[in-house]
Amino acid sequence: MxxxxxxxxxxxxxxxxxxxxxxxxxxxxxxxxxxxxxxxxxxxxxxxxxxxxxxxxxxxxxxxxxxxxxxxxxxxxxxxxxxxxxxxxxxxxxxxxxxxxxxxxxxxxxxxxxxxxxxxxxxxxxxxxxxxxxxxxxxxxxxxxxxxxxxxxxxxxxxxxxxxxxxxxxxxxxxxxxxxxxxxxxxxxxxxxxxxxxxxxxxxxAPVTSVPETVLAQATAATVLDDDLEWTRDVCVYTLRNPNPQAIAEEVLADLERRNIELPDAARLVRRCVTALLLGHLILQGPPGTGKTTLARALARGFRAQLIESTATSDWSPYHVVGGLRPNAAGGLSPSYGKVAQAALSCAEIVRDAANAEAAEVDRDDPALFDLNSVASTSTGDLQAAWLFIDEFNRADIDKAIGSLYTMLSSCDPEHLHDTPIDLWFETTPGRGKLWVPARFRIIGAMNDLDTSFVNRISQGLTRRFQFIHIGVPKVTGTEQVPISSELESAFAGAYASLDRTYGSALTLPVAEDLRSKLDAELQILQSVVDHLRKPNSGAGWPVGTAQIVDVLRTVQLQSVANNPDEQREALDFALADLLVPQMSFMDDAQFESFSVLFEEHSLVAAHDALRHLFNPHTLS
Structure with missing residues (x-):
């Protein structure tokens, strides 16, 4: 035979x-x-x-x-x-x-x-x-x-x-x-x-046959580190599935609405962000409290991507971004993956899991209609990728920290990524010296463009590798016919939902509509303050973010639960003094004079005193 x-x-x-x-x-x-x-x-x-x-x-x-x-x-x-x-x-x-x-x-x-x-x-x-x-x-x-x-x-x-x-x-x-x-x-x-x-x-x-299939199937990310990384070369070619900018944008907008988040010109802003992410990496820039982190999370949910969050600091180096060696318990040195390398590996594992889902379903009635880029992973839900979110992007000397990844970051095209793996120089195990980044991987950065004294500049070379989208403050204001804008109404609902999640089981909160009616006068004052801070009658304004408004309203709502109605105005005053005014550093003389008059007009004594102290700490109360 x-x-x-x-x-x-x-x-x-x-x-x-x-x-x-x-x-x-x-x-x-x-x-x-x-x-x-x-x-x-x-x-x-x-x-x-x-x-x-x-x-x-x-x-x-x-x-x-x-x-x-x-x-x-x-x-x-x-x-x-x-x-x-x-x-x-x-x-x-x-x-x-x-x-x-x-x-x-x-x-x-x-x-x-x-x-x-x-x-x-x-x-x-x-x-x-x-x-x-x-x-x-x-x-x-x-x-x-x-x-x-x-x-x-x-x-x-x-x-x-x-x-x-x-x-x-x-x-x-x-x-x-x-x-x-x-x-x-x-x-x-x-x-x-x-x-x-x-x-x-x-x-x-020869392959290892002593390890049961069930054990291999249950391998975690930590287990993968014991194996080679050559498999990441295969998964780097898969692009983001269902690349329909309009459909994704609509889902993100619906998500933001459910969470009572209002952004300036939200429809256009979200479409720009979705398009940017379909093509590459994204930086969200703007003043504090304008919703950059919230938007990043909503975008990740819209794309079915796990968002791995990190905050850049002034001591970041290539070690924090790519990786290096760190002391271990045995007195030697062990490989340690940086933020980008670890997130890229997590992304590769999710794409690989989607491939496993495909292999597990080859016996369905019509396998010809089955496609990896339209299937939900069996082990990661509906996730298609993992992304890295870097908050305070420019707090680090990001050019120095991320410089070795310049070539890789220049394109999310599969062919480019196939040719430009991350060099894991600190790995000595055969097969672990290179990590291929999936075409589905993205970096979203958020940077504060207001506190320029505390941030680093970004080179033109690095800037070219990201799309920068500015998030400002909403332009809606209160009017005579509608004294409370949709932004403040959403902020009030968001603050109430947050308070309910945190203390709803231990604190008897009024019905949202009743609390809203109870605080109507305070809301009108807050609306006037926000409108005039953002756009005073003369001179430069101050970009009060929606998140800052939510913080003020959470404080007012919490205090109003136990306080008498006569104390609600005081609660608003102290909330502005404690939460909003401290963020108004570096105001000029004209801004100080304009904002002082504003607080005096509304009898916000604590806010006025806090403003005066911020402008001149040596002033006696």
Whole structure:
């Protein structure tokens, strides 16, 4: 019962190593599917990961082991168990060559990509881009468990199992037998080569089989650190799914409305931010309290991205951003990942989990309609990525801290990221020296452009790698007909919701509508104060943020629960004095005079005294 020998398999692996995976795995899978369904390869409608997995199985070298793909690595090594086959899906649907070979369209109802088989000129396109694939090399691996008597039987088996009829794939596959195979003295073997023999012959380390599948499936992010990072190269190609700016913007706006957040010209602002994130990294800049962090979180939710939050400080260095070495309990040094590297790795793990979800669903009724970029991950909910949020972005000397990532940050294009991994110089474990950043990864920064005395400048080179969007204060004001603006109404509702979440179980709060009616007079005063601070009758104003208004209202609401109505005005006065006025540093003489008159007009004595003390700390009360 002759089978392809170990010598033939080794020579075939050499013959496949530099060939395109689409030609070695995907197209044979499609050809077999077309033959079994009796449909021409150019008309095949059901084709996806399930069919490719059948071909991948031919390259496995043990029960539960990872597929051995001799064509993708030099020297040959195994693709990770927890990322089986997903790279092929990316190559079909995301790479330019794959899109030129396979015809497909997007289903408008499901927003999923539907595969329609090969394009009519697929062979010409692929043949012009890549060297030909010897059929015998593919036949040896795909048919290594077939019982044959002559090496020519393998070619006949291949032609029968993967017919090229109705295609121009003769430009891709050749029946010529390479000299290395033709000269073999033992191309066939009376026994089937064992997996251990194959691994030893090809110089590949045997897979660990003592760890149960369930344990591997439950591996955490910390466990991944014990493995190599070569798998991140595969996941870097996946772009953000469902890239519809209008749909995402509408979801973000609805989210903000549910949370009682009002931003200036919110619809246009959110659309600009969504578009910026679809294309690259984003910086939100503006005065304190204008909602930069709140907006960043809403944008991440709209994109189904986990937001990993950090705050930059003046001592940030490349160690804090990329990583380095730190002392360990044994008295030595261990690798420590910086903010960007750790967030990028978390993002890669989420994308990988989405790939696992795809592999887990290959048996659904119509796998051809299944697409990684439209599927929810089984282990991370509906997440598609992890992003890094850096608050107080310019508190650090960010050019120095992030300088080594300049090239990587210049584009979120998959091809660019594939060529520019992060150099983890501090890693000494083989396979962990480079980290590929997913095309779904984003950095959102928030920077205060008001306290210029305490922040660092950002170079033009770094500025080019982000889109900067300014968030100002809302322009809505109180009017004679509507004395309380929509901004203050939203701020009041947001403050009440926050108070209810914090102390609702321990404190008897009035019904929101009753409390709103009770504090109507104070709200009108606060509205007048905010309007005139932002836009005084003359001179420069002060950009009071909505978050600062919420802070004042939370204080007033909490005190009003127990206070007498006569004390509500005092509660507002002290809230302004304690929360708002201290943030008005660096006001000029004209602003001081204007704001002093404003507080005096409303009999806000505490606020007036606080303002005077802030302007001149040596003034006696």
């Amino acid at each position: 002759p089978y392809p020998s170990i010598d033939l398999l080794a020579a075939a692996a050499d013959g496949l190593r530099d060939r395109d995976p689409l030609a070695v795995i995907s197209i044979p899978a499609l050809l077999r599917g077309a033959r079994r369904s009796g449909i021409a390869p150019t008309d095949l409608q059901k084709f996806g990961s399930r069919e490719e997995n059948d071909i991948l199985n031919a390259f496995k070298v043990g029960e539960g082991s990872k597929p051995f793909l001799a064509v993708w690595n030099q020297p040959p090594q195994m693709v990770r168990r927890d990322y089986s086959g997903s790279t092929l899906q990316a190559k079909r649907t995301r790479d330019a060559l794959g899109r030129a070979i396979f015809s497909d369209k997007v289903n408008p109802q499901t927003n999923k990509r539907t595969h329609f088989g090969l394009k009519s000129d697929a062979g010409i396109v692929l043949g012009a881009e890549r060297p030909k694939v010897p059929k015998i090399c593919l036949a040896a691996w795909l048919g290594r468990k077939e019982d044959v008597t002559e090496i020519s039987d393998l070619l006949d088996w291949f032609d029968d199992e993967f017919p090229l009829d109705g295609t121009d794939l003769d430009a891709v596959y050749t029946s010529d037998i390479p000299a290395e195979i033709a000269s073999l003295q033992r191309p066939l073997s009376v026994t089937l080569p064992t997996n251990e023999e194959i691994l030893a012959r090809l110089g590949v380390k």
